[in-house]
Amino acid sequence: MAQVQERAKEGKAYIGNLEVAAQLAKESLIKGTIAKVVDWATAFSLWPVHLMTSCCGCEIGAAWGPRFDNERYGSLPWVSPRQTNLIIIEGTVTKKMACTVRITWEQMPFPKFVIAMGACSLDGGIFYNSYNIVRPWQVVPVDIYIPGCPPRPEAVARSIVELQKIIRSRGVASKWVVEGVRKDLKYILPKEDLCGWRGEGGGYS
Numbered sequence: 721m722a723q724v725q726e727r728a729k730e731g732k733a734y735i736g737n738l739e740v741a742a743q744l745a746k747e748s749l750i751k752g753t754i755a756k757v758v759d760w761a762t763a764f765s766l767w768p769v770h771l772m773t774s775c776c777g778c779e780i781g782a783a784w785g786p787r788f789d790n791e792r793y794g795s796l797p798w799v800s801p802r803q804t805n806l807i808i809i810e811g812t813v814t815k816k817m818a819c820t821v822r823i824t825w826e827q828m829p830f831p832k833f834v835i836a837m838g839a840c841s842l843d844g845g846i847f848y849n850s851y852n853i854v855r856p857w858q859v860v861p862v863d864i865y866i867p868g869c870p871p872r873p874e875a876v877a878r879s880i881v882e883l884q885k886i887i888r889s890r891g892v893a894s895k896w897v898v899e900g901v902r903k904d905l906k907y908i909l910p911k912e913d914l915c916g917w918r919g920e921g922g923g924y925s
């Protein structure tokens with residue numbers, strides 16, 4: 721560390737020790753301007769993967785259509801999970817769909833976020849006592865809930881704006897890049913259970 725400080729005084733970088741260099745890079749990512757840039761860039765690049773779980777999905781079409789135009793928030797619906805960073809759970813999650821939601825979430829790169837939409841995703845909605853549904857927070861870590869049956873496109877737009885605020889005010893994206901995991905993952909069900917409900921072992925991702 722002393723060598724690093726000496727070199728820093730001279731206005732030069734010490735790159736002889738990669739571990740130290742990695743530690744410094746991490747520290748600057750947590751505290752410095754780079755963290756703000758990461759959070760700003762992530763907040764305005766929220767790309768939801770196309771994953772319709774239930775009838776709330778109709779409102780997603782309207783939300784990103786020309787009238788409500790959610791793209792103006794930097795949010796672009798995309799097809800491949802590997803190029804997206806947001807899942808909008810569109811209503812009910814059945815036990816058979818839960819495995820698909822988890823696999824899709826696992827395929828997305830960090831940092832990634834989840835919005836759960838509709839009364840069904842809050843507490844089951846009209847399927848409250850049904851034998852075959854699961855709550856979204858048991859499947860993936862949920863950041864924002866949108867109430868309604870179904871929520872209007874304006875509410876979907878509001879959820880995007882609120883998520884942007886959370887990411888920028890709490891430094892969620894930069895922290896996740898540094899830490900590599902989210903602490904609330906412990907609440908979600910094991911993938912083997914989710915995929916077992918549809919008769920699969922869950923041994924792929």
Ligand code: SF4
Nearest residue numbers: 776811838839840869
């Ligand atoms: S909240 Fe209403 S619109 Fe959305 S999935 Fe449930 S029943 Fe369908």
